[in-house]
Amino acid sequence: MAIPEHLEATVRNLPALPGCYLFYDSRGEVIYVGKAVNLRSRVRSYFNPHTWAFNPKTARLVKEIARIEFVVRGSELEALIQEAELIKKHRPRYNIRLKDDKRYPYLKVTWQDDFPTVTVTRRIERDGARYYGPYSSAKAVYATRDALRKMFPFLNCDRVITGHDARACLYYDIKLCSGPCIGAISRAEYRANIQRLCDFLEGKSEQVIADVRARMERASSAYQFEKAAEYRDQLKALEHVVEKQRIVSSAGTDQDVIAFARDEGETCVQVLFIRGGKLLGQEYFVLDGAEGEDDQSVLDAFIKRFYDEAAYVPPEVLLPTMVEEANIIENWLKQKRGTAVKIRAPQAGADASLVELARQNAQEQLATLKAQWREDSVRQEAVLKELQEALDLPRLPARIECYDISNTQGAAIVGSLVVFVHGVPKKSDYRRFNIRDIAGPNDFESLRQMLRRRFQRWQDAHGGNPGQGDGAQPQDARPLVPLASPSPGLRQRDDASWALLPDLVIIDGGKGQLGVAVEVLREFELAHIVPVASLAKQKEEIFRPGRADPILLPRNAQSFFLVQRIRDEAHRFGITGHRRQREKIGLASQLDALAGVGPARRKKLLTTFGSIEAIRAASVEELAKVVPRPVAEAIKEGLGG
Template sequence: MPSRYSRLPEYPLDLKILEESLPTSPGVYLFKDKAEHVLYVGKAKDIRKRVLSYLIRTQELSHRIRLLLRSAQGLDIVVTNNENEAFILERNLIKKYMPKFNIVLRDDKQYPLLRIDPKEPYPTIGVVRRMKNDQALYFGPYSSANAMREALRVIHKVFPIRKCKGPLKPRSRPCVNFQMKRCLGPCQEGLVDAQTYNALLRQVVAFLQGKVKGLLEELRQEMHKASEALEFEKAALLRDRIKAIQRVVEPQSVTSSGLEDKDVLGISLGEGHTHVVVMGLRGGLLQNVTSHRLTGSSTLEEGLEAFVKQYYPNLGPLAPGKIVLPTKISEVQEIEEWLRHICRKPISLKEARDSSEKRLVKMAMNNAKRLMEEWENKKEQVLLELQKHLHLRRYPKRIECVDISNLFGSQAVGAVVCFVDGRPSKSNYRSFIIKEVKGIDDYSMMREVVLRRIGHGDLPDLLLLDGGKGHLNAVAALIQDLNLPDPPELASIAKGGTDPNWEKEEDKIYILGRKDPVRFSPSHPVLHFLMSIRDEAHRRAIQLHRKRALKEIRESSLAHIPHLGPKRIQLLLSHFGSVEAIRDSSPEELAKLPGISLKLGQTITQFLRQQKN
């Protein structure tokens, strides 16, 4: 936790205690369950006022927040210097903990950008995922690598700039792109001067910025000048370039009444997830349409607020100056001010006002609804494909996946995740501490976890194992020995290795009665679905293993220091975050906490440093 934030001890969810002890400062609050898992992260201008609103006006809360309060057992808060810091910290903590009651943008990532550095001689277009403060020009972001490659394909087809990457290297003869008239050939001296090439590059920049009308007018004037000067070959090239640009932009019938850059948002709610569509208009023309999925059911207002706060900070200065919303969201002025600070430009959040914007919002909402319907149908289709390819006897309505995590056999744990109708069913997740197996024995650990899971009853249709053929055979022998009346079907998923028969190191799916893995193409939806289930089990197993390892470290160090009880240990860990941070702090820093004297601080640091040595 950054040192400028003040992290305070955990509070019980007692209305009287919270009224008396919570600060009125801006900051972030974290609801936790009895196992200390973070359930929800929120931001507040006034922590006391916001937290108390959950406990006083319970009937006005959404169903999701009421479920949160039933599960929550305690509250942790972090005080910040101002509201902007609270926005940033809230976003970072949501990314870190992925709380189950927050609405989380699933594809929150750095999107690909196109980069042109005008300082280079004969610049080319590069692809990056992060902007730098290097005075280069950045364009995008693009919703996917495919969308970015399509944009590059169009540019290189229309504008003959060089394709070679990196600094320009002189050649004895130009490449094939020059012969095809796809490049002006700056690699060979004398073919094109810097002034002509940079003029072409300015046209590329105008095209990427959406300034198509001005660009076409400029090209027409150049074509007429070339024609009048009897430079017919040059005029023909310019004519072809104009036609190519028109072919790209003329199908674009979606326009805005104004020429400002803006995004128009649409949203659709589903069971456990939300789809948001972003229609990006630049210079009055629709430049791109992207879709995004968030986990967590919500109201339209909550979904839009979560999306805006998680998506637009990634864009920085490339964010548009206006975001058109289909409905109001709370704290508009505060979010606008925060985005201005993060993106280094003013950004307004407005509902649609004129008929043009209302028409675009309706289009975005219809697209979001269509994507939601496709998503719902896609899950069923993937499960049918899964049944077909793995030769399952029955439809895999309920799938569970088992993963083991340990460090050379120590602190071994097993995790079981459950998917029903293709979606996570977190209430059916299970965690197991390995009790019977000692040392490194993955097969026996897997057998133990599966045996104990079977003891809970309500077995899945398909039991997926994170491992190879050996794990599958070990569990299959166990299932056979148990002689269950209706056993689950088995499959395993292993990380791709260096098998020369496989072109890529994609993951392999093994089933019983088959020597070789079931082959899927790298982009096959069934493979991606099984990988997502395996990744969820792996994430949970790693999380459980780390928690157990951390608990062992705490118990083996802090608990052995004289005069340091559980409450003081919790206070130290809540404030400093880790045993290592406590060890590296001075006794004077430790003594600033209530209940820690300077003498006790000296004892703590001396003990931990001796233990390290």
């Protein structure tokens, strides 16, 4: 047993009890979370060299373990629940996880409201609403919402429904809202319509169709032909959708069918949602960290991740092979569902055919995704090569950092840093900087402070040696590994990000901003290593150090679109942070911060318009009736109306 000396005492003193264990690396990051019936036995198994030959991933993991912590639980079921919570909290890179480890979108029916509506959310809460999903993409969930809206028109606004409004909104005119605001439908009728929507999502399509047909016939018998026509249109839309639903089970049960495909280290899981014996829908999920793991481990990890936040757990889950912890997972799912849940791996018959269908779909989906990834990779490399040549860069700009300053007349100044890697945003590396101790709107000094703080953290990550970067290092020499003990001011979770140098820095601005960036890079002896460019807004001109004339990329070039997208993303990210800062400062003080607005004018504006939101919504012409036009324009720009 090859247990490292610094871990030997910890492993020796682990209790032989159920619980969870956490492996940390030298930077203090949790790199793996697991659970065990016997903590001592399970953790010791990682240090057996005989297992490393069969699982290289475990060998890599063991080499990085610097510290071990554990949590004792009362039972294996409690340990499973704790494991799910810890993985969600720490997102360890050695655990199998859903791609990007993001929250997937759900449809939310706000049943707790008098007049429920249907929204999209990524968070399930105990608020009385009904949730349906998850969906693998926002595009899929919004497409479903749009289809439901045509069949079951529902509200799209947050107005207080009295039934006495003078007129309805546009959605009522185009038959996407039933108009409760003007009394076109009663509360009871509206809620009955939303109940039919929920029943449809739950697979009770025959009941919904029968109900709508009965309502149509009653309306026709009562000579309510306009209402009957509405039900007729709803019926046609329902029947059109139901035609696409396949009857796959004569038992008429609710099942989730899970299978997966693997190829060259990539894993795609397909889930078929069968409700009432009908194939109601299907979603695919891509996994990270599954390379080198056996099939049982992949299924085990996916089931835990997927059902941890699932809106609905069916009474039966079908798998291509049984998982080792089937009994404990069944008990966990029973707690979530409220009644028994059975996990099966059918070997023959109709259920086995369903598992095979899910496997085939997963295989086809993975092939499609890989072809798309290859195409995207080739296209992005070509775009980056084009940009490299246009800007005369020493190497391919694989990592691009873009900086922007957002403020309102010098108030709530926020600097933003966005990062694109191989032409794709890497949001985990985005950062905001709250700019301090600068009086008034001074973009140059704000930019200087932001860049100094960013590259100071790079320097700190390398032991405070500004000469570390001397001599241009090609991109393939990175990522640079930060020291185990960075400076106290550097948060450990940011070490790896700050330690990387960009292949290109883009500044939102003109020659002045470019000069500031060059000065800061010189301070850190990076001017000859990190290329920098600035992008002027009006003519989309790109300035580079040492060039008098700007560079104009062809307006139809993909490199031009990439630079625009990066700059716009930096602006969007910065504005979001800036608005949050303004909210903290307070709405009234926002007015005070605007040029030309003092206490008297602030009082006059609030007296005239009644609220800051009304001032924000007012046009320049309306504001100019209260204050001079230049001040009105400053207010409009400053408040973002």
